[in-house]
Amino acid sequence: MAKSLVLLVVLVFFTTVQATNPNSDADFTVPSGMKIDGDFFTYTGLRGSPSSSSNGIDKKTVTMKNFPALDGMGISMELLEFSPGAVNVPHTHPRGAEIMFVVDGALTVGTTDSTGQLYKNDLQKGDVFVFPTGMVHYQANFDKSNKAIGVSAFSSVNAGTIDLPKNIFGSNMPGEVLAKAFKISADTVRQLETNQM
Structure with a gap:
């Protein structure tokens, strides 16, 4: 019995180690045919201002798609970059x-846990806030005169983003389901759906 238990523990340990670090025999992953030098480990795409958006939040992303050194x-x-008054609507990152690090300006941020408890704070330049995996959260620049700049890092090569208003009211879910779920009228559901298009 004791030998079987030890064997099971050893098997689970080695299976877990293999599952969590498949590239343990290499320092990093290099795409086929790519030259390796200091440029491989350098990304310059954050220079300059991000491209303009319609929601007042301009973004530049650094992912494996545009920076292959992130592979693995x-x-x-x-x-x-948050324009004055801009709000990054409630969303989640499932993966x-x-x-988030506030580089300039001020942001109000918040996240909820699985019981619906809200944890929020007003951040200033130099502050950091963490949003746990999959938890609903938001960021807002309530300053009506000055922009705010933040840098977010993710514990995933593709954390994904589920924009709750768009994913709920822009998804063609039956209006009756949404009206009952949010305890709102069918007319309000139609208005919210129209605003997501």
Whole structure:
């Protein structure tokens, strides 16, 4: 019995080690045909201002798609510029935690846990806030005169983003389901659906 238990523990340990670190025989992953030098480990795409958006939040992302050195690293990041009054609507990242650093200005941020408890704070330049994997959260620049800049890092090469208003009211879910779920009228559901298009 004791030998069987030891064998089971050893088997689970080695299976877990293999499952969590498949590239343990290499320092990093190199795409086929790519030259390796300092440039391989350097990304310059954050220079300059991000492209303009319609929601007042301009973004530049750093992912494996545009920075191949991230392959196998399990990380990615994003530069966000919030126009005065801009709100990054409630959303989740189902495949990774997020840590946000405020580079300039001020942001109000918050996240909820699985019981619906809200944890929020007002961040200033130099502050950091963490959003656990899959938890609903938001960021807002309530300053009506000044922009705010933040850098978010993710514990995943593709943390994914589920924009709750768009994914709920822009998904063609039956209006009756949404009206009952949010305890709102069918007319309000139609207005919310129209605003997501």
